[in-house]
Amino acid sequence: MHATRDGATVLDGVNLRIQPGEAVCVIGANGAGKSTLMRSVSGLLRPVTGSIRLGGAEIGRERPDTIVKRGIALVPEGRQVFSPLTVLENLRMGAYMHRHQPRGRTDNDLARILDIFPKLVARLRQAAGTLSGGEQQMLAIARALMSRPRLLLLDEPSLGLAPLVVESLFGVIEHLVRDGTAVLLAEQNARAAFRVCTRGYVLEGGHVVLQGETGWLAQQERLQSAYLG
Numbered sequence: 001m002h003a004t005r006d007g008a009t010v011l012d013g014v015n016l017r018i019q020p021g022e023a024v025c026v027i028g029a030n031g032a033g034k035s036t037l038m039r040s041v042s043g044l045l046r047p048v049t050g051s052i053r054l055g056g057a058e059i060g061r062e063r064p065d066t067i068v069k070r071g072i073a074l075v076p077e078g079r080q081v082f083s084p085l086t087v088l089e090n091l092r093m094g095a096y097m098h099r100h101q102p103r104g105r106t107d108n109d110l111a112r113i114l115d116i117f118p119k120l121v122a123r124l125r126q127a128a129g130t131l132s133g134g135e136q137q138m139l140a141i142a143r144a145l146m147s148r149p150r151l152l153l154l155d156e157p158s159l160g161l162a163p164l165v166v167e168s169l170f171g172v173i174e175h176l177v178r179d180g181t182a183v184l185l186a187e188q189n190a191r192a193a194f195r196v197c198t199r200g201y202v203l204e205g206g207h208v209v210l211q212g213e214t215g216w217l218a219q220q221e222r223l224q225s226a227y228l229g
């Protein structure tokens, strides 16, 4: 795919593939095009030229809500929780596309997801804006899971979080992958990303400059100097 912003090329022939249930990362510095990639796949940035396919179906021209219904959910950079709404209201918003289904099904999803994020249980009636950064990131992921994605897009979830918080967050992501959710993870923190992903791409200036298994990537000089310092 190719993407332009304000007339400038930001993604220049990027070609990625994610198998069902696979955890793949996109490593890149500020401005590399990670968010542009995530937002394009989610349908939030148009037009994109080239092709975006989900299980054989072309989705590169579809609307964001259709793409969510098809099974791709974005956890945006900077969390973007609805601050004045409660944690519970945020979670229910994540199930918006299933609003016509029986209430019991949403409640089951909610119970299952709160099992993964037990810390949110005590905070359900609290305004999301009052949560810590790490809790807001957990909420943003939990909200995305309410749409029952096959593919979860995570845009720099570690941003601005303390190392211990990052560790617990990535433990949760690992758990989701083990449960069968495919993940595309954009990160500058390669060390954290390599813990959960089996394969990765390195994005520089809108190009994939390196790709392979994360064990192999971690050995590459180009990565060690720039992202693994």
Ligand SMILES: Nc1ncnc2c1ncn2[C@@H]1O[C@H](COP(=O)(O)OP(=O)(O)OP(=O)(O)O)[C@@H](O)[C@H]1O
Pocket (backbone or CB within 6 Å): 005, 006, 010, 028, 029, 030, 031, 032, 033, 034, 035, 036, 037, 077, 188
């Ligand atoms: N709304 C916009 N209008 C014009 N150009 C933009 C816009 N958003 C991003 N860009 C440009 O697109 C390029 C890629 O930005 P993008 O946000 O995709 O990078 P990123 O890899 O997510 O960076 P970061 O790590 O800082 O989040 C940058 O050169 C940026 O200046």
Ligand SMILES: [Mg+2]
Pocket (backbone or CB within 6 Å): 034, 035, 036, 077, 155, 156
């Ligand atoms: Mg970004």
